[in-house]
Amino acid sequence: MAIKETEFDQMTDLITSTSGKLHKLVGAFVYDSMNENAFLKEFKATLSALDNQVTILAQSVNPTTTVESSSLSKLIKIDFSEAYLQVELDDDSKELLVINTHKGLFRFNRLPFDIASAPSIFQQIMDQMLAGLEGTVCYLDDIIVTGKSTTDHLNNLYKVFKRIQDYGFHVNKGKCMFLQDYVEYLGFVVDQHGVRTSPLKTKAIIDMPKPVNISQLRSFLGMINHYAKFIPKLNDRLFPFYSLLKKDTKWLWNQHCDKAFREIKQYLISPQALTHYDPSVPLILAADAFNTGVGAVIYHRYSDGSEKVIAHASKTLTKAESNYAQIEKEALAIIFGVQKFDLFLRGRKFTLLTDHKPLVSIFSPKKGIPTTSANRLQRWAIRLMGYTFDIEYCPTNKFGQADELSRLPIEPDYMFDQQDPGEVQLVASIQQENQNELPLNAADIARQTRHDRSLMQVYHYILSG
Numbered sequence: 001m002a003i004k005e006t007e008f009d010q011m012t013d014l015i016t017s018t019s020g021k022l023h024k025l026v027g028a029f030v031y032d033s034m035n036e037n038a039f040l041k042e043f044k045a046t047l048s049a050l051d052n053q054v055t056i057l058a059q060s061v062n063p064t065t066t067v068e069s070s071s072l073s074k075l076i077k078i079d080f081s082e083a084y085l086q087v088e089l090d091d092d093s094k095e096l097l098v099i100n101t102h103k104g105l106f107r108f109n110r111l112p113f114d115i116a117s118a119p120s121i122f123q124q125i126m127d128q129m130l131a132g133l134e135g136t137v138c139y140l141d142d143i144i145v146t147g148k149s150t151t152d153h154l155n156n157l158y159k160v161f162k163r164i165q166d167y168g169f170h171v172n173k174g175k176c177m178f179l180q181d182y183v184e185y186l187g188f189v190v191d192q193h194g195v196r197t198s199p200l201k202t203k204a205i206i207d208m209p210k211p212v213n214i215s216q217l218r219s220f221l222g223m224i225n226h227y228a229k230f231i232p233k234l235n236d237r238l239f240p241f242y243s244l245l246k247k248d249t250k251w252l253w254n255q256h257c258d259k260a261f262r263e264i265k266q267y268l269i270s271p272q273a274l275t276h277y278d279p280s281v282p283l284i285l286a287a288d289a290f291n292t293g294v295g296a297v298i299y300h301r302y303s304d305g306s307e308k309v310i311a312h313a314s315k316t317l318t319k320a321e322s323n324y325a326q327i328e329k330e331a332l333a334i335i336f337g338v339q340k341f342d343l344f345l346r347g348r349k350f351t352l353l354t355d356h357k358p359l360v361s362i363f364s365p366k367k368g369i370p371t372t373s374a375n376r377l378q379r380w381a382i383r384l385m386g387y388t389f390d391i392e393y394c395p396t397n398k399f400g401q402a403d404e405l406s407r408l409p410i411e412p413d414y415m416f417d418q419q420d421p422g423e424v425q426l427v428a429s430i431q432q433e434n435q436n437e438l439p440l441n442a443a444d445i446a447r448q449t450r451h452d453r454s455l456m457q458v459y460h461y462i463l464s465g
Helices: 034-039 050-061 091-096 118-130 150-167 199-206 214-225 239-245 255-268 326-340 358-363 375-386 400-404 421-437 442-449 453-464
Strands: 075-079 098-101 104-107 136-139 142-146 177-180 183-185 188-190 195-197 283-289 293-301 307-316 349-354 388-393
Touching (some): 075 150, 118 150, 142 183, 195 199, 199 214, 214 239, 214 255, 239 255, 293 326, 307 326, 326 358, 326 375, 349 358, 358 375, 358 388
Antiparallel strands (some): 075 142, 075 177, 098 104, 136 142, 183 188, 293 307
16 A cells, blocks of 8 residues: 555565566565564464374374274365465554555555564464364474364365455465365375375574584584474484584594484484374373483373384473482473473373383372372472373383483473462471471481580580681
8 A cells, every 4th residue: 555654764675676576476576674663562372383283283183093904084275365465454553564665655554565574473373273174283384284074074174164255364265175085284194094204394493514513513414303203212312412512522523423414314214103192092192301402202002012102202300400419300201201292182181101210109199198209200290290291210220212312402401390479388387287297307317426425526616716
């Protein structure tokens, strides 16, 4: 829309070529939105985690409770035409998006792609539009529709199209895909059997040459991070790279780095798939701690004894966590796994596996919280009260799927275990109520010290020097 003047001193300029013509990109001009983004208030709506979106889709597409089933579940992918530009702006927002061109001042009537808050705004609209619809997931302008049967599938599709029509959106028919055996979604291939890496998305990693500096190495690590769940013992394989990332370390790409580089690429092109979550199959969560991190794996155990992994997760320890006692590190691994896979665990029964036997008594829902446990362990035990589980001890050499826990941590300094004031208060009340029942307290220690000749000497030296 053309306008005569604006009350704002700073206006966005169009990026023009040396000939003075506007750059063209898929029929739309390109402009510099840095001025707007610098002053716009951050939009608080958050985009759903990619893993959560794939998980929800996997639950919808899984048609049966048996591994051997041959029944089919089709998928439909809906694509929008110029998605953001279908969102009309209110008058106040239009005043903020004024552009300066060689033909005068113009302002946007629709949501432009380059605004920093545009993805969150659009996702919120999509979430509202599709709320309550089954067999449907959406990440920005990618909508996937499925169902556990053909009838269920078509019913879900009709409801989605009805919502799209009610909201006044238009789809790009040429890019929509109907009744597919599989779809590519958020960098993964999803079908009724599980989730696999996408050859189209991993090609850039497979074709990537050996890094020759830290910048290229960080780029490689960032690219494989999205597919860490598919690579067994990734943390071990990445160990040669970690030394190259240390400050003031001379770059030296050796045979160990070369071997790890080739192995990681090989796993990305392997046909390995992660299975879909099934609420009717027994669910196992195994967690373990390592010298530098913690990891967890969640998997199904079927009636024939076979096991199939749903997902892996891991993180490195922060500086503070590295100083924890071993029992606290093992407990931290459990809490990390439970929080990471909350979407699978909450509201159903599962089995929790640990190779640290003392935690069976501390975290067992059948035994209550031991009053002699450290505050941190008591606080974590309280956190686990919100879940229904059995905890079992399993020797490390029989841990099964858990031996794959050594994986690439997503956020090296991620301090996920923030203290909840309610938990701290509850721990304090438990200690207060049970202090007289404890086998030993400070008064007992003081009394017995006065009767010990050696300790009394120490006591005298401390006071008198």
